[in-house]
Amino acid sequence: MINLPARDVLGNFLTYNGDKYQNMVVLNADLSLSTKSDIFAQKYPHRFFNFGIAEQNMIGASMGFAISNKMPIVCGFSLFTTGRAWEFIRLACHDNLNIKFITTHGGLVGGDGSTHSALEDLSLMACLPNLNVIVPGDNIEIVKVLEYAFRIPGPFYIRLPRGNLNVIHKKDFEFDPNAIDVIKNGNESNDICIIGIGSGSYIASQFALKLEQELHISIRILNQSTIKPINTKNLISLIKNDKNVIVIEEHNTYCGFGSIISRIISEYCPKKIKIIGIENSFGQSGSRNELLEYYGFSYKNLKKKILELLNEK
Amino acid sequence: MQISSIEEKVLLTDILKLKKQILKMIWIAQSGHPGGSLSCVNLIYLLYKKVMKFDAKNPLMEDRDIFILSKGHAAPALYAVLSKIGLIEKKELYTLRSFGSRLQGHPKKNKDLGIEISTGSLGIGFSVSIGCALAAKLNNNNKKIFTLLGDGELNEGVVWEAAMAASHYKLDNLIAIVDRNGIQSDGSTEEVMSLEPLADKWKAFGWEVIEIDGSNINEIINGFKNACKIFRKPTVVISYLIKGSDVSFMEHTRRYHGKPPNKEEYESAVLEINKQIEIIQGD
Ligand SMILES: Cc1ncc(C[n+]2csc(CCOP(=O)(O)OP(=O)(O)O)c2C)c(N)n1
Ligand SMILES: [Mg+2]
Numbered sequence: 001m002i003n004l005p006a007r008d009v010l011g012n013f014l015t016y017n018g019d020k021y022q023n024m025v026v027l028n029a030d031l032s033l034s035t036k037s038d039i040f041a042q043k044y045p046h047r048f049f050n051f052g053i054a055e056q057n058m059i060g061a062s063m064g065f066a067i068s069n070k071m072p073i074v075c076g077f078s079l080f081t082t083g084r085a086w087e088f089i090r091l092a093c094h095d096n097l098n099i100k101f102i103t104t105h106g107g108l109v110g111g112d113g114s115t116h117s118a119l120e121d122l123s124l125m126a127c128l129p130n131l132n133v134i135v136p137g138d139n140i141e142i143v144k145v146l147e148y149a150f151r152i153p154g155p156f157y158i159r160l161p162r163g164n165l166n167v168i169h170k171k172d173f174e175f176d177p178n179a180i181d182v183i184k185n186g187n188e189s190n191d192i193c194i195i196g197i198g199s200g201s202y203i204a205s206q207f208a209l210k211l212e213q214e215l216h217i218s219i220r221i222l223n224q225s226t227i228k229p230i231n232t233k234n235l236i237s238l239i240k241n242d243k244n245v246i247v248i249e250e251h252n253t254y255c256g257f258g259s260i261i262s263r264i265i266s267e268y269c270p271k272k273i274k275i276i277g278i279e280n281s282f283g284q285s286g287s288r289n290e291l292l293e294y295y296g297f298s299y300k301n302l303k304k305k306i307l308e309l310l311n312e313k
Numbered sequence: 314m315q316i317s318s319i320e321e322k323v324l325l326t327d328i329l330k331l332k333k334q335i336l337k338m339i340w341i342a343q344s345g346h347p348g349g350s351l352s353c354v355n356l357i358y359l360l361y362k363k364v365m366k367f368d369a370k371n372p373l374m375e376d377r378d379i380f381i382l383s384k385g386h387a388a389p390a391l392y393a394v395l396s397k398i399g400l401i402e403k404k405e406l407y408t409l410r411s412f413g414s415r416l417q418g419h420p421k422k423n424k425d426l427g428i429e430i431s432t433g434s435l436g437i438g439f440s441v442s443i444g445c446a447l448a449a450k451l452n453n454n455n456k457k458i459f460t461l462l463g464d465g466e467l468n469e470g471v472v473w474e475a476a477m478a479a480s481h482y483k484l485d486n487l488i489a490i491v492d493r494n495g496i497q498s499d500g501s502t503e504e505v506m507s508l509e510p511l512a513d514k515w516k517a518f519g520w521e522v523i524e525i526d527g528s529n530i531n532e533i534i535n536g537f538k539n540a541c542k543i544f545r546k547p548t549v550v551i552s553y554l555i556k557g558s559d560v561s562f563m564e565h566t567r568r569y570h571g572k573p574p575n576k577e578e579y580e581s582a583v584l585e586i587n588k589q590i591e592i593i594q595g596d
Contacts, residue, residue: 030465030498030505034571038499050499052468052506053435080434111344111410113418115385115433286412294412 001139002167006160007104009142011036014073018044021150025049025065026073029058035075035104055080059088059101066097071150078103078118078159086124089155093128098153102146106135106159107198107250108283108291117283118159123255125157126228132156133228134177135197135257138165141225144175159198161250163288166202168223177226180238184208186220192306193220193242197227197257200248200276200297207299215306227257236268244309245273248297253277272312274305314538315531322593324362324530327397328355329590332559333583334393334406340579342410345418346386348557348569349463352494354390356533356552357382360459360490361398364537369398372427378456379429379445383438384463384492385419386571391428392416400426436469438462439489443475446487446547457541461490465497468506473518479547480519488540489520489549493527494556496567515549527554560585 001009014026014037030053032038041048051058055076062072074081081103082089092099106118125133132154136142142160149156168183183196183205194204201223208219220242224230239245245265247258258275265273278295292298316324331354339345357380361367365378382391389409395401401416408414415423419433429445432438442460449456466472479487491511499505508514512522521543525536533552540548556570557563560582563574574582 028499030468032499033567034498050505053465053497054468054470054506056470084434111342111418112433113410114421115417115419115431284412285410285414285418290412 003164004139005162005164006139006142007034007036007162009139010075010102010104010146010160011039013143013146014040015043017150018047021071023069023071024073025070026075027051027058027062027065028075029053029055029080031076034077037075055084056088059085059092062099063088063092063095063097066092066099072099074099074101076103077116078106078121079116082118082121082124082157089125090128093131093155096130096154098155100149100156100158102158102160104160105162107161108278108288108295109162110288110291111285113285114282119252119278119281119283121159122227122249122251122257126260130155131228132177132226134225135159135227136165136225137196137198137201137223138168140167140169140171140173141175144173145225148175148177161199165199168202168205177229178231178234180231180234181223181225182220182238183223184219184221186218189241190220190243191217192244192246192309193222193239194246194248195222195224195261196248197224199250203297204248204302207302210299211303211306215303215310217306217310224257224261227260230260230264232264232268235264240269242271244271246302246305246309247273247275247277249275249277250297251277252281253279272309274309276301276305314535316534321530322596324359325593326590328358329559329586329593331358331390331393331397333586334396335389336560336574336579336582338389338392338406338409339573340576341407343573344410345389345573346571347574348496348563348566349384349492349494350387350390351558351560351563352554352556353384353387353461353492354393355530356461356490356492356527357390357394358397359530359533360537361394363534364541365459366456367427369400372400373424376454376456379442379458380427381429381438381442381445381458381460382420382432383442383460384435384466385432385438387461388416388418388420391420395426435463435466436471440471440475442487443478443484446479446484447482449486450484456486458487459490460487461492463497464491464493464495464502464508465505467491467508467511476515476518476520483545484547485543485545487547488537489547491549491551492554493551494554496556496565496570498567498570500567512551515551519546521546521548522551523548524551525553527552528558559589
């Protein structure tokens with residue numbers, strides 16, 4: 001499980017839980033192979049519905065399933081699901097329907113390039129009342145988040161990447177949207193608190209020790225997979241003594257996770273903050289490593305941001 | 314009108330060579346969509362070569378005909394044709410999908426390359442072509458607008474919104490071309506979301522329908538040319554094609570919709586195509 005691509009974890013989870021959630025139906029728009037919901041389709045063909053390449057109709061239909069006491073799981077690519085059918089999702093949230101929107105290909109996508117990158121989906125989703133928005137950091141967390149989302153009625157947006165997530169949690173990790181998920185504790189008060197989502201949390205933990213040694217600083221890392229609703233009180237009480245904050249998100253920086261954290265911090269415990277994300281771009285084709293490097297998800301850029309924070313008055 | 318058998322041989326050979334190029338590009342990139350690129354490259358090539366008013370030396374020419382690849386994932390087919398007509402250097406083709414390349418995974422707007430609009434998100438390109446056709450009318454320009462759609466792409470609601478608008482506005486300068494290869498991402502179109510009776514649907518939406526055998530060069534050229542002559546309504550050319558055509562193991566399957574060939578597959582595909590070129594040359 002640990003080494004599977006995120007979408008395989010999704011497909012397997014749906015299939016393992018088919019009997020437990022008898023009211024579950026899985027909806028798809030010609031991407032069942034790409035999102036791995038085809039695994040569910042094989043075992044439960046009568047509860048799987050392919051709408052063809054028609055995201056709007058898929059989501060409209062999911063609303064009909066929901067008001068008929070089914071629990072629709074809407075699977076698709078992050079961009080096409082949230083972008084093409086946004087107003088449908090808005091209405092689903094408006095009526096607080098029990099629909100789980102679970103997408104893959106969130107963030108940078110590699111060769112497919114800008115028209116398939118999802119760098120705006122969190123902006124589109126995080127503004128919707130009632131919607132729970134969660135970006136898991138590894139496969140262990142994906143399973144826990146899916147269990148949680150299936151248990152709690154109401155709309156969820158769960159964003160997964162196209163490929164693999166590196167492990168950041170211990171096997172006995174439990175997901176609690178109100179708890180603050182500390183990946184690296186540091187001290188009571190730290191020079192830098194890095195708050196990541198998705199791939200961002202691992203990127204932070206990959207570089208933190210080396211940066212601590214090189215710069216003689218202390219770094220705390222939080223994996224804030226729950227973007228909405230954020231338990232502001234718990235978050236603030238944990239980070240209030242940290243001197244600076246850096247957010248890492250595979251999303252645009254205009255109005256993404258970093259913007260949300262900036263608002264919370266400036267409202268409740270003002271301190272300096274920098275955001276590492278995709279700035280002013282729709283993404284492009286390239287290998288994952290090239291893209292991560294180019295958009296600043298690198299040791300070099302993280303160090304630069306830290307030095308800016310430490311040196312700026 | 315029939316083209317001469319000598320010219321037919323030349324065009325058939327060109328198309329097979331374009332297919333080799335597509336395979337090489339996708340093989341080197343190790344990502345991309347071979348199936349839907351192989352099926353439609355002949356349509357794109359014949360449009361540029363025999364039908365469209367388009368000057369590769371001046372791709373910005375004011376009254377050029379417009380081509381929009383609404384099924385943007387067939388970008389390799391478009392790039393191969395653009396290279397064949399002289400807009401892209403051959404060695405640039407092999408930068409497909411690589412970091413910094415102009416040849417992005419899906420076409421990115423680039424007027425120098427004659428790419429009018431970015432596509433890849435299915436359905437949008439067709440809708441854009443409605444606007445181009447309306448604008449051409451407004452300008453009293455008799456340019457034609459050609460849009461190539463996938464058959465799976467026809468699932469999108471916006472396609473039918475656009476189809477309705479096109480006949481409402483009597484857009485006889487708009488020609489939609491459907492790559493009717495019968496397969497989309499998840500399987501056959503009739504299994505995933507049935508389209509038939511497809512011609513009747515278009516007719517009911519007020520379109521002239523021309524159905525062609527997409528493996529027949531004369532039918533393609535004549536189909537496009539006849540479409541240009543229809544008066545006071547838009548025309549759709551439904552082209553019956555084979556997904557992955559001319560590479561036996563890629564034909565009629567969803568397996569190579571979005572999957573590149575590996576080295577052995579690539580090499581055997583090239584052998585197959587070479588054999589077909591030999592046969593044509595030997596005739
Ligand atoms: C709006 C949107 N939804 C989903 C996709 C993902 N996608 C890319 S190609 C494809 C299947 C296309 O099938 P078809 O139109 O038949 O193409 P062809 O057979 O000509 O390759 C899908 C679902 C997309 N590119 N855009
Ligand atoms: Mg098709």
